[in-house]
Amino acid sequence: MIDVRNLKKSYGKLEVLKDISVEIKEKEVVCVIGASGSGKSTFLRCLNRLEEITDGQVIIDGQDITAKEANINKIRQEVGMVFQQFNLFPHKTVLENIILAPMKTRGTPKTEATNKAMELLDKVGLKEKAGSYPGELSGGQKQRVAIARALAMNPKVMLFDEPTSALDPEMVGDVLEVMKQLAQEGMTMVVVTHEMGFAREVSDRVLFIDEGVIAEQNVPSELFTNPRNKRTQAFLSKVL
Amino acid sequence: MEAIMNALPYLLEGLKVTIYIFVIAIILGFIIGLIMALLRLSPIRALNWIAKIFIDAIRGTPILVQLFFFYFGLNSLEFISFDRTTAGIITVAINAGAYFAEIIRAGIQSMDKGQTEAARSLGLTGTQNMRYIILPQAFRRMLPTFTNQAIISLKDTSLLSVIGIADLTQQGQIAIAATFKAFEIWLVVGIMYFLLIYLLSLLSSFLERRFELR
Numbered sequence: 001m002i003d004v005r006n007l008k009k010s011y012g013k014l015e016v017l018k019d020i021s022v023e024i025k026e027k028e029v030v031c032v033i034g035a036s037g038s039g040k041s042t043f044l045r046c047l048n049r050l051e052e053i054t055d056g057q058v059i060i061d062g063q064d065i066t067a068k069e070a071n072i073n074k075i076r077q078e079v080g081m082v083f084q085q086f087n088l089f090p091h092k093t094v095l096e097n098i099i100l101a102p103m104k105t106r107g108t109p110k111t112e113a114t115n116k117a118m119e120l121l122d123k124v125g126l127k128e129k130a131g132s133y134p135g136e137l138s139g140g141q142k143q144r145v146a147i148a149r150a151l152a153m154n155p156k157v158m159l160f161d162e163p164t165s166a167l168d169p170e171m172v173g174d175v176l177e178v179m180k181q182l183a184q185e186g187m188t189m190v191v192v193t194h195e196m197g198f199a200r201e202v203s204d205r206v207l208f209i210d211e212g213v214i215a216e217q218n219v220p221s222e223l224f225t226n227p228r229n230k231r232t233q234a235f236l237s238k239v240l
Numbered sequence: 241m242e243a244i245m246n247a248l249p250y251l252l253e254g255l256k257v258t259i260y261i262f263v264i265a266i267i268l269g270f271i272i273g274l275i276m277a278l279l280r281l282s283p284i285r286a287l288n289w290i291a292k293i294f295i296d297a298i299r300g301t302p303i304l305v306q307l308f309f310f311y312f313g314l315n316s317l318e319f320i321s322f323d324r325t326t327a328g329i330i331t332v333a334i335n336a337g338a339y340f341a342e343i344i345r346a347g348i349q350s351m352d353k354g355q356t357e358a359a360r361s362l363g364l365t366g367t368q369n370m371r372y373i374i375l376p377q378a379f380r381r382m383l384p385t386f387t388n389q390a391i392i393s394l395k396d397t398s399l400l401s402v403i404g405i406a407d408l409t410q411q412g413q414i415a416i417a418a419t420f421k422a423f424e425i426w427l428v429v430g431i432m433y434f435l436l437i438y439l440l441s442l443l444s445s446f447l448e449r450r451f452e453l454r
Binding site for chain 2: 074146
């Protein structure tokens with residue numbers, strides 16, 4: 001589904017990602033962990049070209065997103081993204097937030113988009129908030145709306161960039177629950193997270209990124225209990 | 241009192257001209273400002289420079305000189321001719337446009353980058369992002385500054401009397417020439433401008449409340 005080949009990303013002289021290659025299969029849930037500044041968010045943002053890629057290739061569903069002829073807007077329609085800061089549109093209601101992209105990018109009729117949006121809101125437990133504005137919601141509710149907004153495009157892949165890091169502790173559970181359900185339904189997911197419990201329980205594979213490279217990757221049961229790399233050991237001893 | 245009553249129809253006639261010129265100029269000015277702001281933020285260097293030169297040239301010269309340039313200057317060229325009202329509207333519009341451009345640019349740049357990232361990650365194009373996400377939010381923020389500039393532009397229209405446009409100020413001068421009641425007439429003219437500007441700020445605070453983010 002996602003094939004990353006020799007991905008490099010630099011800001012000027014600063015090399016943030018140094019030659020990352022990884023393949024993510026359909027329906028796989030991959031968690032990306034690592035210290036802040038390790039490059040894990042940059043890695044995720046390269047997957048839908050929110051960060052321009054310095055060198056290497058990212059191939060999503062057979063399409064090279066770095067190719068000159070690639071239509072990045074078309075590709076992004078298939079790649080949902082959820083941000084740490086939610087980034088809901090504050091001047092639009094919850095419902096309008098969700099139906100905007102399907103209507104404007106795919107020309108979905110309003111009634112159809114609305115039906116789908118209500119279905120998704122029901123799924124994330126916020127049907128009664130359809131008419132509210134983002135400013136009236138709690139952080140956890142905002143993030144669940146953001147997930148519904150991304151799902152409204154029927155993406156093939158969902159990218160999560162530290163989706164619970166800006167939430168009050170008591171809100172984290174609701175959001176993780178929605179993500180867990182999504183994983184169980186077979187969504188392909190790449191999740192940058194500090195939630196080791198979630199990574200351990202839900203993911204099929206965990207990537208540990210350190211200093212711009214994948215220092216170690218394994219199934220969670222192995223990586224968390226039996227890390228082989230010294231840096232993984234050091235990181236896990238701090239966060240677990 | 242009688243002098244004022246006699247002058248009033250002429251002053252109201254002038255007020256109409258002032259409002260007419262102001263409304264057209266401010267709408268044109270807004271369009272010019274929006275285009276210039278977008279050029280200024282465009283990734284294409286040349287467009288950037290066009291907007292920058294326009295804005296600097298207008299902000300760097302007195303409006304009276306611009307007025308003389310557009311009316312006397314351009315009209316002295318053989319292939320151009322327009323009447324004083326057109327020259328007056330162009331002057332106020334272009335002047336407002338240069339200031340609007342900077343207001344709009346600052347408004348767009350003050351928007352949280354996350355808004356654009358969210359819109360683009362959903363597959364919206366850059367233009368769609370501007371139109372549906374960035375500008376609607378930026379305009380709300382800019383409303384008080386817009387009002388400020390609109391008030392300045394309204395006052396600027398009084399300069400147009402210099403080239404003989406029959407606006408409120410010009411009609412005041414004519415009325416004084418006929419009645420010699422300078423104190424009373426200028427007082428009435430001042431009150432008329434004041435009421436007009438007061439209405440403008442009422443409209444602005446109404447719009448601000450109307451579009452307040454909940």
